[in-house]
Amino acid sequence: MTQDTIFALATPPGRGAIAVLRLSGPAVGPTLKALGAGGLKPRLASVRELNHDGVAIDQALVLRFVGPHSYTGEDAAELHLHGGRAVVEAASRALIALGLRPAEPGEFTRRAFQNGRMDLAQAEAVADLIDAETVAQARQALGQLDGKLSQTYAGFRRDLLKALALVEAEIDFPDEEVPDNLARTAGPVLEQLARDLHRAVEDGARGERVRDGYRIVLIGETNAGKSSLFNALIQREAAIVTPIAGTTRDVLDAELVIGGYAVTLSDTAGLRDSDDPVEAEGVRRARARAEGADLRLWVRAPGDVEGVAADYVRSGDLIVANKSDLASADIRSQGWDQIAVSSHTGAGLGELHDWIAARLERDLSGADFPAITRERHRLRLSEALSDVKVGLRALEVSPEMAGDDLRRAARALSRVTGEIGVEEVLGEVFSTFCIGK
Numbered sequence: 001m002t003q004d005t006i007f008a009l010a011t012p013p014g015r016g017a018i019a020v021l022r023l024s025g026p027a028v029g030p031t032l033k034a035l036g037a038g039g040l041k042p043r044l045a046s047v048r049e050l051n052h053d054g055v056a057i058d059q060a061l062v063l064r065f066v067g068p069h070s071y072t073g074e075d076a077a078e079l080h081l082h083g084g085r086a087v088v089e090a091a092s093r094a095l096i097a098l099g100l101r102p103a104e105p106g107e108f109t110r111r112a113f114q115n116g117r118m119d120l121a122q123a124e125a126v127a128d129l130i131d132a133e134t135v136a137q138a139r140q141a142l143g144q145l146d147g148k149l150s151q152t153y154a155g156f157r158r159d160l161l162k163a164l165a166l167v168e169a170e171i172d173f174p175d176e177e178v179p180d181n182l183a184r185t186a187g188p189v190l191e192q193l194a195r196d197l198h199r200a201v202e203d204g205a206r207g208e209r210v211r212d213g214y215r216i217v218l219i220g221e222t223n224a225g226k227s228s229l230f231n232a233l234i235q236r237e238a239a240i241v242t243p244i245a246g247t248t249r250d251v252l253d254a255e256l257v258i259g260g261y262a263v264t265l266s267d268t269a270g271l272r273d274s275d276d277p278v279e280a281e282g283v284r285r286a287r288a289r290a291e292g293a294d295l296r297l298w299v300r301a302p303g304d305v306e307g308v309a310a311d312y313v314r315s316g317d318l319i320v321a322n323k324s325d326l327a328s329a330d331i332r333s334q335g336w337d338q339i340a341v342s343s344h345t346g347a348g349l350g351e352l353h354d355w356i357a358a359r360l361e362r363d364l365s366g367a368d369f370p371a372i373t374r375e376r377h378r379l380r381l382s383e384a385l386s387d388v389k390v391g392l393r394a395l396e397v398s399p400e401m402a403g404d405d406l407r408r409a410a411r412a413l414s415r416v417t418g419e420i421g422v423e424e425v426l427g428e429v430f431s432t433f434c435i436g437k
């Protein structure tokens with residue numbers, strides 16, 4: 001089956017200094033020739049008068065790549081056009097007339113994957129890099145594109161195959177040795193692998209937090225000044241502030257960047273018992289959001305009692321003693337750091353910001369391990385981990401059973417980088433791409 005030759009605008013749509021049309025597929029060579037850009041040296045930028053049917057299209061910078069030495073692994077080209085709508089449209093019409101078709105979202109990267117130019121984890125990194133809005137997101141995506149995450153997974157798989165080989169040797173050549181020989185040789189390899197997988201899976205979702213945002217929730221009694229602090233931190237009046245207790249009902253989210261990390265900050269309803277069903281629902285949502293957060297800021301005003309909020313903070317959370325302009329409040333409680341602020345005067349907000357930045361650095365900065373960045377990976381690694389654990393137990397009784405468990409674990413690991421069982425995940429991975437990538 002011959003591949004279609006595809007093209008897409010690789011730069012943002014609209015008017016600009018330059019627009020890049022990207023082409024990939026077997027017809028790239030003849031297409032360039034038909035447009036008046038034949039005989040180009042690969043990987044060397046050349047200026048050509050592009051035309052079709054005798055009508056001039058543009059004076060363009062043209063780059064030609066010969067497969068497999070291209071992004072997709074196929075013959076490919078880039079047309080750097082003058083970035084006007086009419087020019088791009090004329091070029092696109094000519095390409096369609098020459099038998100090319102517009103690319104689907106992510107189709108270039110999908111071809112790169114299918115031609116072995118990158119594995120699935122690296123293809124996902126391409127999408128992450130395009131979407132990256134913080135320095136930490138870009139750094140993480142670049143590491144993944146570099147293959148750091150793939151190498152980690154490959155290491156897991158190597159250890160697993162080592163153990164599997166020992167088990168299979170036992171199946172093929174039984175009863176020469178003592179029965180616990182296998183547990184002695186394959187056991188330690190699998191135990192170490194189980195520890196490594198566990199550490200990767202239970203990493204506090206570090207990679208996902210960098211990618212999707214670290215979740216910080218403001219909780220506390222009514223009128224503590226949560227919404228005032230929320231507005232002060234995001235520097236706009238997004239939340240309603242009034243002296244009436246029970247003003248906030250819905251959870252309000254805002255995205256911000258602190259110390260290079262993406263953060264989702266949430267304002268919530270003040271915690272108190274209420275007969276008002278609307279407020280009671282707000283309180284329920286506040287509690288649920290606090291439960292799932294990475295960090296809770298317990299906002300307290302002078303005179304606030306320990307109260308219900310105490311049930312929702314955990315060690316490692318922070319007490320923010322608000323309204324420091326009213327009283328030099330010291331409401332220190334056991335086990336929590338405390339920072340005094342005033343949402344009104346701005347006092348202490350710098351210190352609060354620095355404290356949060358330090359926390360983000362502690363929780364999210366690169367440890368000894370490239371972080372898992374997607375739920376898809378975490379699920380497969382968890383499957384592999386539980387199969388390895390079951391296999392470890394089976395070692396004692398039946399090498400055949402252990403072999404089955406370990407083969408299942410190997411399949412789960414392979415699906416992360418797309419070595420096998422790949423069709424079902426392709427759609428999921430590439431559907432989120434933009435066109436032209």
Ligand SMILES: Nc1nc2c(ncn2[C@@H]2O[C@H](COP(=O)(O)OP(=O)(O)OP(=O)(O)O)[C@@H](O)[C@H]2O)c(=O)[nH]1
Pocket residue numbers: 221222223224225226227228229240241242243244245246247248249268269270271322323324325326341342343344345
């Ligand atoms: N003096 C002083 N007043 C503040 C400060 N922060 C908030 N307030 C006032 O405290 C009152 C309650 O503030 P909100 O931000 O609505 O408090 P909240 O915790 O969101 O209240 P609920 O949404 O009702 O739970 C308002 O009148 C604010 O102006 C502060 O730092 N100093």
Ligand SMILES: [K+]
Pocket residue numbers: 222223241242243244245246247248
């Ligand atoms: K209020």
Ligand SMILES: [Mg+2]
Pocket residue numbers: 226227228239240247248267268269270
């Ligand atoms: Mg409020």
